[in-house]
Amino acid sequence: MIAPLIAREVRRGLTGAAWLPVVFFLLVAAIVPFAVGPDPRLLARIGGGALWIAALTAALLPIERLVEPDRADGILDQLRLSGTSEEGVAMAKIAGHWLTFGPLMLLAAVPASILVGLDGPALMRIMASLAIGAPALAALAVAVAALTAGLPRSGSLVGLLLMPLAIPLVIFGAAATGAGQDGALKLEAAVALLMLVGAPFVTGAALRAARA
Amino acid sequence: MSRLIEARGLALVRGGRLLFEELDIVVDGGDGLHLTGRNGSGKSSFIRLIAGLLRPYAGTIERAETALADEHLALDRELPLGRALAFWRGPKLGEALTAFDLDRLADVPVRMLSTGQGRRARLARVMASGAPLWLLDEPLNGLDEAGSRQLASAIAGHRDAGGAVVTASHGPLPGEWRTLELGA
Numbered sequence: 333m334i335a336p337l338i339a340r341e342v343r344r345g346l347t348g349a350a351w352l353p354v355v356f357f358l359l360v361a362a363i364v365p366f367a368v369g370p371d372p373r374l375l376a377r378i379g380g381g382a383l384w385i386a387a388l389t390a391a392l393l394p395i396e397r398l399v400e401p402d403r404a405d406g407i408l409d410q411l412r413l414s415g416t417s418e419e420g421v422a423m424a425k426i427a428g429h430w431l432t433f434g435p436l437m438l439l440a441a442v443p444a445s446i447l448v449g450l451d452g453p454a455l456m457r458i459m460a461s462l463a464i465g466a467p468a469l470a471a472l473a474v475a476v477a478a479l480t481a482g483l484p485r486s487g488s489l490v491g492l493l494l495m496p497l498a499i500p501l502v503i504f505g506a507a508a509t510g511a512g513q514d515g516a517l518k519l520e521a522a523v524a525l526l527m528l529v530g531a532p533f534v535t536g537a538a539l540r541a542a543r544a
Numbered sequence: 545m546s547r548l549i550e551a552r553g554l555a556l557v558r559g560g561r562l563l564f565e566e567l568d569i570v571v572d573g574g575d576g577l578h579l580t581g582r583n584g585s586g587k588s589s590f591i592r593l594i595a596g597l598l599r600p601y602a603g604t605i606e607r608a609e610t611a612l613a614d615e616h617l618a619l620d621r622e623l624p625l626g627r628a629l630a631f632w633r634g635p636k637l638g639e640a641l642t643a644f645d646l647d648r649l650a651d652v653p654v655r656m657l658s659t660g661q662g663r664r665a666r667l668a669r670v671m672a673s674g675a676p677l678w679l680l681d682e683p684l685n686g687l688d689e690a691g692s693r694q695l696a697s698a699i700a701g702h703r704d705a706g707g708a709v710v711t712a713s714h715g716p717l718p719g720e721w722r723t724l725e726l727g728a
Contacts, residue, residue: 336631340620347622406616409597410669413612414632543597 333416334424341428348397350432353390354440360386361444372449379448380458380509384502386444387437387462388495391469395490398429398477399535403542412543422535425474426467426528433473434466454509460517461508468501468524471531478538501527546573546608548677548708549594554603558589564726565602569594573676573706576699578713578721585727587712588614591679594710611673613666614681619654625665626650634672643698644668645690659686664694671698678702680711 364382368374402408411421441462445455476494480486504520507513548571555565563586571577579587592598594605595612619628625646629637641647644664649657657665663686670678683695696718699709703719711717 333633336633340631344620344622404616406614406618409592409595409612409614409616410618410632412597413595413610414673415609544599 333411333414334420337411337416337421337424338428338431341425342431344397345394345428345432349394350436353393353433354436356393357386357390357437357440358444358447360389361447364448375449376454379445379450379454380461381502381506382448383441383444383450383458383462383509384465384506387465387469388498388502390437391433391473391498392491392494394429394433395473395477395480395494396487398425398474399481399539400477400486403481403539408539409543418536418539419532421539422474422478422532425535426471426531429474430467430470433470434463437466438463450509453511457509457511457513457517461505461520464508464517464521464524465501465505468527469498471528472497472501475531475534475538478535478542481538481542497527546676546706547571548573548575548608549605549710550607551594551605552603554593554605555601556586556589556593556598557601558586558598562601563589567603569724571677571708571710573708574703575708576703576717576719576721577708577710578717578723579711579726580723581726587726588681590726591681591710591712595679608677609673609675610677610679611670611675612679612681613670613683614679615685617654617662617666618669619665621653621655623654624651625654625657628654629665629669629672632669632673634669635674637672640668640671643671643701644694660688660691663687664691667695667698671702676707678707678709678711680709680713682713683711684713684715684717 361383365375438459441458445458450458472494476490479493480489500523504516504523507516508520549569551569554567556563579590581587589598593600594607595610641650644667646664646668649661667683684692687695700719703709
């Protein structure tokens with residue numbers, strides 16, 4: 333049941349508003365030069381961090397449609413009856429969300445980097461850092477979506493939950509966009525791996541708790 | 545006859561209230577179990593308990609593979625009905641579509657279905673699953689006369705083939721049913 337579930341997540345992501353987080357990401361990146369001024373040296377220094385903040389806020393947008401509609405419509409119950417474990421559902425949702433969110437964000441990172449005045453090797457470092465961060469952001473988004481599924485006003489809760497959890501990722505991810513920061517990239521990968529491994533279990537427990 | 549549900553000493557607590565306790569249930573192939581009781585007596589909770597979606601407060605449940613139709617549609621609304629049902633990989637999909645007269649609607653998006661058509665679609669999902677045990681929560685709700693007849697013949701066919709049905713229904717269902725009154 334996992335492969336059809338991943339395919340379903342991708343289909344729903346793409347037919348839904350997959351472009352929305354990406355446009356949001358681009359908009360935040362476009363606002364940075366307006367906010368801090370057009371000085372190229374300053375922009376080059378803070379550009380990586382700014383793109384990470386853009387990625388983090390963009391990751392918040394799709395959270396509400398990741399789990400709650402399936403819970404409210406009984407799809408999660410039927411998956412349980414079909415013998416799929418909650419952790420399996422979680423993994424499929426993380427994979428499906430990553431496949432729609434990650435590549436689109438990486439594509440958008442190219443024009444976004446130019447907007448904040450990063451090019452050449454700096455662009456490559458941004459791409460590597462965001463490529464490693466994207467699956468972790470997808471895992472966090474699904475876990476937070478499951479934790480808040482069925483709660484009233486979950487829309488405002490998701491930010492409060494996701495932002496603090498993403499801090500380690502942002503620290504190392506943003507640091508890895510600087511020159512000569514291979515260590516930061518490795519630490520970012522380690523944090524991303526930890527989140528990817530942990531999120532299915534958190535999500536699974538949250539899905540079970542939401543049912544009781 | 546094969547044993548499809550064997551539950552011993554079941555107790556269920558919902559919202560701090562004991563709904564039932566010391567309940568022993570045995571359902572064999574061919575059986576029909578009709579749950580009765582006033583509103584709030586725990587009929588739907590009993591069905592979710594058997595389905596494995598709730599945990600018993602006490603007791604043990606063993607059951608065969610199960611299909612559930614409750615108030616949720618559990619079909620992707622943007623897909624045509626045929627594809628939405630096919631997502632659940634039921635081995636008897638074609639048969640189920642015919643039994644509930646949904647063949648004509650296979651290309652209609654789920655969100656366009658009427659209430660009654662939606663009710664038939666969730667019953668078709670149960671039938672398509674090929675599971676020996678059917679759990680039907682208020683299956684007659686929203687069904688017209690033709691739909692009720694289709695349901696009755698689907699249940700009869702399923703039980704003749706060695707399956708069992710547990711249902712919570714306000715209306716009477718044709719055929720022989722054992723009655724379990726909850727909250728008595």
